Amino acid sequence: MINKLILACLIGVSVASSAQAVTPAYYVAEFQPTDRETMKPYSEQVESTFKPFGGTFIVRGGEPDVKEGFGAQGKLVIIKFDSLKNAQDWYNSPEYQQLIPIRHRSGNSRTYIVEGLPLQ
Known part of the structure; x- marks a missing residue:
C-alpha cells in the first residue's frame, strides 16, 4: 500500500514538472534612424550580445503596416x-549597455521588455 502511494506521488510529481509551461519574454523596439552610418556598429x-542569453530575432527592421x-x-x-530573467539579464549586461549609447546617438527609439504567454 505504501509503495503504491509513493509510486503515485512520484508519478504525479514527474507529470506535474513536465507539464510546467515555459513563459517567454520579448524585447520590442521601435527605431527611427537619424544617422544610419552611426548605427552600423550597433547593428x-x-x-x-543577446545570443548568450538565448535571444533570437523574431523581427528585425520590419516596416509596420499600421492599422x-x-x-x-x-x-x-x-x-x-x-524567460523574463534572460531578457532583463541581457539588457543589463555590460556588453549591451556599451551599445545603448550608439543607438541613442543614431536615432529615436522606444523599447520594451514584455513577458509573453506561457507555451505548453
Whole structure:
C-alpha cells in the first residue's frame, strides 16, 4: 500500500514538472534612424550580445503596416528570450549597455521588455 502511494506521488510529481509551461519574454523596439552610418556598429554587434542569453530575432527592421492609432516610430525589432530573467539579464549586461549609447546617438527609439504567454 505504501509503495503504491509513493509510486503515485512520484508519478504525479514527474507529470506535474513536465507539464510546467515555459513563459517567454520579448524585447520590442521601435527605431527611427537619424544617422544610419552611426548605427552600423550597433547593428553589427547587437546579436552577439543577446545570443548568450538565448535571444533570437523574431523581427528585425520590419516596416509596420499600421492599422489603427498614431503609427509606429519607425522600424520594429522583436527579440525572443526563454524567460523574463534572460531578457532583463541581457539588457543589463555590460556588453549591451556599451551599445545603448550608439543607438541613442543614431536615432529615436522606444523599447520594451514584455513577458509573453506561457507555451505548453
